[in-house]
Amino acid sequence: MGKFSKQSTVSAAFDMIFSQLRTMALVLKHTFTKADTVEYPEQKPYLAPRYRGRIVLTRDPDGEERCVACNLCAAACPVDCIALQQTVDDDGRKRADFFRINFSRCIFCGFCEEACPTYAIQLTPDIELAEYDRQNLVYEKEHLLINGVGKYHDYSFYRHSGIAVDINGERKAKGDAQQEKPPIDIKGLMP
């Protein structure tokens, strides 16, 4: 806050005026350039397929639920927001009796997807999860399960595993899975 000399006062005034003019020029210029702002929600931003948003449960290429309710996602979850219960159905498949994600707790870290041995649980590029009522952020299995394979198109866990299940209504018996020999005849006499 020193004293202003006459000259410096003049140059300061000049700078101020110049700055104002420059700003006005820039504003004028931007009036004619394309806006960076996306008109959300009318306009959606691009999110990569591997973006970590809303969690879904996918189906295998045969249209069956991929989730075998192994509990690995729940164990990996750092905020413990996944709860599920396994059940065994008559077709030999294990499924989730209930599968619940509390999205009000979820931090979208993607650990569940990493832990999933069957590519069932996947994070999607959907980020629109706002609710007025927190209770609506609790997703049950019917809200999570989609009719598609998600990011992994070919994988079917039961075609690799050794247990006998129905695939497309047909029995996949022992030895029918990929990379499996037919069952051993334990009463055979050959050495």
Add this chain to the structure above:
Amino acid sequence: MSDDVSGKMQNNRVTVYIDDVPYQLSTDNNLLAGVLSNKLNLPYFCWHPSLGSVGACRQCAVTQYMDENDSRGRLVMSCMTPVVDGMRIGLTDKASAKFRQQVIAAMMTNHPHDCPVCAEGGECHLQDMTVMTGHSARQYRGEKRTFTNQYLGELVGHEMNRCITCYRCVRFYKDYAGGKDFDVFGSRNQVYFGRQKDGVLESAFSGNLVEVCPTGVFTNKLFSAHYTRKWDLQSAPSVCAHCSIGCNTSIGERYGSVRRVMNRYNHELNGYFLCDRGRFGIGFVNSMARIRTIKGVNSKVGEPSVGVFNEKSFAKAINEHSGESFIGIGSARASFEANRLLKCLVGKENFSLGYTNLEMQLALRHKQLLAQYPQQSLTGMEHRVHQGSEAKEHDLVVLIGENIAQTAPRLALTIKQVLRNSARDKADSIGVKHWQDSAVRTYAGNTTTPLFSLQAQQSEFDQQANGALILSVAQIITCIDCLTAMLQTEFNSHVVLPLKTLQSKTVASVNQGGSRQESITKDLSDQESKFTLLLASTLSQAKTPLIVTGLSLKSPQLLHAIDNLMSCLSQKSHGFAPELTVVAPECNSVGNLHFLNEHNLSIEQVIEYCSASYHENKIPRTSLLILEQDLAQLSAQQLQQLRQHCKTMIVLEHTNNQLTKMADIVLPVAAVSESNGHFVNYQGRLQRFSSAHIAVKPIMENWVWLGLLAKHLFTQQELNFASLTQLQLFFAKHGEAWALQVLTCQQQNRRVARQTHRASGRTAMTANQSVHENKTFLENSNSQEGLRYSMEGDDANSSHNMPYTWAPAWNSNQAIFQHQQEVNGVLNHQGNENLLNLSLSVFFDDTHEASVEDKLDKLWPCKVFKRDGELTIIQNIPWFLAEQQSHNLPEFVLMFAGNSIEISTEITRKNGYCTGDILKITINEQQMFAKVRVNKSLTKNVVLVSLFDLPMSINNLNITAKNISKATTEEVTVFQQVEGDRRKTAQQEKADILIRLKKQDQTVPITFFSDESKSGGNTNG
């Protein structure tokens, strides 16, 4: 016992250099056990601390060096290598590490891609070992070998693809547990473990396959049906409530329902194994027959609203009965504390244990035996670690009048190991160590310790026995009396006769007549006298005979005879240490003996008392307060009388039974998985059981209900305790020794977490009910009990009451070695043995006035008519139904082959019955039907029955021949229908239970606990 075993072990320690670090290893066991005892991680599969070594899997390879200059060394299998002083081995060297990794890699070539759907996942020894060796990627690109599975019954599932051929299953099932229907088939890489064909596993120990198998070939079917991972289970240290052995168990809970029971290591009792009744029987807590609401108290309280209990309206309703005088009936199924509290509540002159006159006599005889002869622990019998000079192994086993395979299966498993003592000794004589399992069995395969069996029914031990007789109870008693007399003469002459001399002498004496021996054996048949002579001569030479008997035949005379035999044996000179084991009928029977004295009321006296007050119109009228008791031994008429003559019948019970049907008020009591307390096992050991989860109101613990009744019905406010510890403190203040013992044992500052540190779903499992998280794991209700309903708290292993078994890198139950002082030793934080002091009153002083027998008969007269043509009913129900609670498990009902009756050829001939006929049997005025099987080895007046509706407490009952008759055609149809219906109902119930449990998963009752302070009131301190 544990102290001198471990004390001896100290002496055999030598220094072994592991990776150039000196460690102290015991020479009593192999190198692997020594390495593990020092808490070092060394992978293994086929070795098992209890089964020994066979060297089948090659996984535990280590490098052994000649001396400190040797840098190459050689690979040895540590489980097959004895510990030598100064030996140098390498665990982390490249050669052995690579070898171990390759072994896993080879196993993995055929192991299926199943882990996500495998019930073993998360507690799989194979997973742990794979991670431990560092094998991470399967390089083999060939096809995998597959097998078809077998149906092994309702309890154990089979998934043979997962097998890694460690042979543990067959070594446990066939070699250790003596099962005959399970074996190994095939050759080379096609080895198959299973039965010859599909079918139910016969052994009572098949459930152990689940724990013994290092991977998921054998799985717990009941657990798999409603599965959860081990890391998600909320577990609590508990005690099995299905027999008197008191095996330690770990009960696992998830989403408010009990999922499974696993073995909890107890060095003194169960070790590593449980029986199937204990493992699977816990299912009764989830059964449809459970009582979940209050019945009979006015509608406001009684309405079946789950999770709510209104104390005020309960108090108002119960207050109507405050003018009545109550008789309390305790039970051997309820905890020690609850019985004590009940006795305190009603006063000692109004307290009954629900025993009949006969059972009172029996119990007092039992108490007399226990007071004189300390009972060995199972480990004490077995001497698994059996070196050193002091601890003597049993060289003779005599089973008298108790089918232990039926009443206490875990004891039967121990006896099977005791019988191998002489085989071990034989092998030891040529330098083969006891842990060389395969070598011992090859060298001394058929050698067994002498065994004699004197039973009222056939048992699995008969074939192994040197002598086995099936007799009526009266004959058994005569035999024992003769035996005692023989031994008495023998000992008096101070000459120990070798077997042959004795035999020839007696044979001679029998021939010549007039000799002493003959006069002794004159009451016996030829067969019996031969048996008795043989047993007498073997007994007189044995150093440490083990006599096993029990109460299931309901004969005080038998116990008296055994008492005489024992006192005769104990007279024998120094160095002779006979041991007696008495199997009690229920999990807390011995605890009840503490309350038992000559002033207790028998149930007949209770009936009399009620009738008297009813007929004389006494005021106050007599009412009954019944604690977890079904009085199944009473006849229908007696029950009716009891019901009619008592004013009010208040029943505290967890499962529906005949009393809950006729009671005025039924209060739902927490079952063993939901409650806390102590059971006293057959030895008198006070063992704490803790709740795995809080019961859903109005179900409450028995002592809580009794406390509420004390407050509102008996106006004894001081008996309404806020916690079990306060209850114990109360009794401790009144100078009761047991309470002090219990409290000192419990003293620990630590608060152990019931959940694992990996427990999942905390913020989601109740989110469907409310997204706002409750303070779910309310602590104050249980604040003094040392365990928390949370994942926060101390490690499971910080006390010896471990809720579950886990150690870093060891997720399966094999982790237990990390918490033992050494392999097969006691647990790290093991406290003192907590034995109940059973002191006898002057009543048992024989010199005092009359003999005990007369005094007993005078107090509790029980008429035993003995007429010709009379038949004795002996219980032959299979082990899984030989206890009342397990009747409620549908899987056990499905395993039951149907009502059957075994009769001797003599009766068959006389009445023209033949195998396959349906007979009508009338027992206690109740008609039952059963299929006949003719049994040639039975004596003429014994009838073996296996009837679903006949409770185990009715045994050795005399009936007349009239009570058995051929069923009419209509009755046969009814019988077949009943049998079919039972199966159908069980199937239906199995499905219903699963549906109910799944529904319960969605309404996790934990949310209700937060209301505890408002509604319960009493548990908050």
